[in-house]
Amino acid sequence: DILIAVRRWSPLWSGKTVRLFTDSNVCQFVINKGSSRSKTTSACLRELATLSLRYGFNYGAEHLPGEENKLADSGSRLHEKKKAEEFSLYRGQFAETEIECSSHMTQQSYQFLCKQ
Numbered sequence: 260d261i262l263i264a265v266r267r268w269s270p271l272w273s274g275k276t277v278r279l280f281t282d283s284n285v286c287q288f289v290i291n292k293g294s295s296r297s298k299t300t301s302a303c304l305r306e307l308a309t310l311s312l313r314y315g316f317n318y319g320a321e322h323l324p325g326e327e328n329k330l331a332d333s334g335s336r337l338h339e340k341k342k343a344e345e346f347s348l349y350r351g352q353f354a355e356t357e358i359e360c361s362s363h364m365t366q367q368s369y370q371f372l373c374k375q
Contacts, residue, residue, distance in 0.1 A: 260335055261286070262303050265310055265318075272316035279318055282325040282332060290320035 261279050281287050289295050293304060311318055325332035329349050336342035 261290070261320075262307060265307060269310045269314045269316065273314055274316070276317040276319070279320045280323040280328070281320055282323060282328065284322055287320040287322045290318075 261281060265277075265279070279290060281290075289300060289304065290307070293308065295301050295304060307318070329345060333342040333346035333349060337346060
């Protein structure tokens with residue numbers, strides 16, 4: 260999820276320092292270390308570093324427990340019925356951002372996530 264967000268938003272981050280929040284301590288550690296023994300994870304880290312160089316931004320990862328970020332936590336687990344229900348409850352708190360978000364996702368995703 261982090262790499263997808265970085266791919267999407269990095270062109271707007273020139274000259275900025277970006278904090279990448281994750282509910283995974285392992286993900287935080289690996290991003291901040293910048294290396295991994297896993298070939299797949301290393302490929303992701305290389306892409307992250309390449310995007311950072313291409314668009315001129317710095318980054319670091321910080322841990323944010325899922326309990327403290329319920330909207331993102333439930334949104335990342337929409338395949339679980341309980342989390343999908345939680346997402347519907349929490350997204351109402353951010354109704355004013357729905358129109359702004361619609362330009363950053365497919366129409367199908369927007370309709371699924373923002374249906375009343």
